[in-house]
Amino acid sequence: MNSVELRDVMADFGRLINRVEETGERVRITDDGESAGVILPAAELAELEHFAQRVPGAPRPRPRTVQERPLGPEQQGPYVRYVHTGGVRRTFTRDRVIVAELLPVDELDWLEDKARTGRQSYMDPKQAAAFEEFLARQRPIGDGIAWIADGWRSQQPFTVLEFIKGPPPEEVALAYGADPRDIADGLLLHQVWERDGREGTDDFLDVLAFGQAAGWTWLGYHDFAGAFSGFPDPPPQQITMTAIEARAIYDFRYSKDGVHQNPSPTEDGAVPEMYELIWYTPGETPFDPSAPLAFLNAHIRRAEEETDWADGISLFFAGLERAFGLSLPRDAITSGHVRCAYPAPH
Structure with missing residues (x-):
């Protein structure tokens, strides 16, 4: 999984999201070398969300800091960026279709752990x-x-x-x-x-x-x-x-x-x-x-x-x-x- 420093893409995520959309691969976002989040394709996130919801347990991690008023939608190349409460999670859309999301590391870890358990009890027909x-x-x-x-x-x-x-x-x-x-x-x-x-x-x-x-x-x-x-x-x-x-x-x-x-x-x-x-x-x-x-x-x-x-x-x-x-x-x-x-x- 590729890594990119947050300061290098903060102004424009467009080219990075394009890479994620075309390759279907994740990209790790670092802040001064420390993992801050992961951008992953919307389809992969949907799959994780689907299986994670099958498993009861600890509540989903919440943002450590809360913005009083999240930033409004911002056009970045062919994409529109939406910032969620807390300032880390971001959703990227193109032509009103969700393409990718940036998740905080702790939230993604929680999702993957729950999804892993959820998949164990699932089999296709x-x-x-x-x-x-x-x-x-x-x-x-x-x-x-x-x-x-x-x-x-x-x-x-x-x-x-x-x-x-x-x-x-x-x-x-x-x-x-x-x-x-x-x-x-x-x-x-x-x-x-x-x-x-x-x-x-x-x-x-x-x-x-x-x-x-x-x-x-x-x-x-x-x-x-x-x-x-x-x-x-x-x-x-x-x-x-x-x-x-x-x-x-x-x-x-x-x-x-x-x-x-x-x-x-x-x-x-x-x-x-x-x-x-x-x-x-x-x-x-x-x-x-x-x-x-x-x-x-x-x-x-x-x-x-x-x-x-x-x-x-x-x-x-x-x-x-x-x-x-x-x-x-x-x-x-x-x-x-x-x-x-x-x-x-x-």
């Missing part, structure tokens, strides 16, 4: 498609969740499976209305099963099992009595699957940042609340390419190609493994060595 394909090829972590699909369809050991990203299991269980005493005591599911066997009860239908696997908090419970309410504050991601064997209803719901992700494009303002797994036919694309859930198609297709699961629900679960990295501890759940809690007393 082609990159996103390639990344989804890459993720779809990855093996599930741990036991996955396809192993539980057949039992879940028969309402064993739970009718509701939920996965929540972010909060720890104990916090989620409390938010769902679990008894704090059971959580503190470390009640285990096999203890409930054993007492049911001794006393001829079916209390296992009334408890909330919970744990953490592969970075997700998982919940398993029966929703017959509606004793456990949903998480009150929308988590970053939430997946819910409910089995109602008597009516052959097996549904899947996915929310991101509190917004329900529709299984199909909305029509006439209608927002589908869930996707019924019996709608999925192996070998066929489950979601319309324009639906918010279309990103799952590649993962489900990969599960069809690379797993031995034969029925649709197990294959769908295997696709979710690949899409979200979901897992459930098979040995711990089948043996009942997972934590659980009754509803808190009212």
Whole structure:
């Protein structure tokens, strides 16, 4: 990046701005050898501003000194120079189109730092498609969740499976209305099963099992009595699957940042609340390419190609493994060595 002393261009930035416009390169402005600012093309600045605004954080640096009345527009060659409050930042236009800007060094550093972070979470459509394909090829972590699909369809050991990203299991269980005493005591599911066997009860239908696997908090419970309410504050991601064997209803719901992700494009303002797994036919694309859930198609297709699961629900679960990295501890759940809690007393 070229450097120019401020005193050499103060009177007329015209030739310097012309160089920036033609080459698309930045020019550093120095004052007695110290960096005072940088002139950069308007298109580059627009890109920095765009990505920087995606990142919350410290406020933008403000001018150290404030002019009571910034200088008026000044013609310099084919360009018009506008001086901003503070006297350092300048905007240069030609034919009423912004061509370049001179920014203070600290403001540009702030912008570049924010933009660098903002870009890390952005991919253009082609990159996103390639990344989804890459993720779809990855093996599930741990036991996955396809192993539980057949039992879940028969309402064993739970009718509701939920996965929540972010909060720890104990916090989620409390938010769902679990008894704090059971959580503190470390009640285990096999203890409930054993007492049911001794006393001829079916209390296992009334408890909330919970744990953490592969970075997700998982919940398993029966929703017959509606004793456990949903998480009150929308988590970053939430997946819910409910089995109602008597009516052959097996549904899947996915929310991101509190917004329900529709299984199909909305029509006439209608927002589908869930996707019924019996709608999925192996070998066929489950979601319309324009639906918010279309990103799952590649993962489900990969599960069809690379797993031995034969029925649709197990294959769908295997696709979710690949899409979200979901897992459930098979040995711990089948043996009942997972934590659980009754509803808190009212």
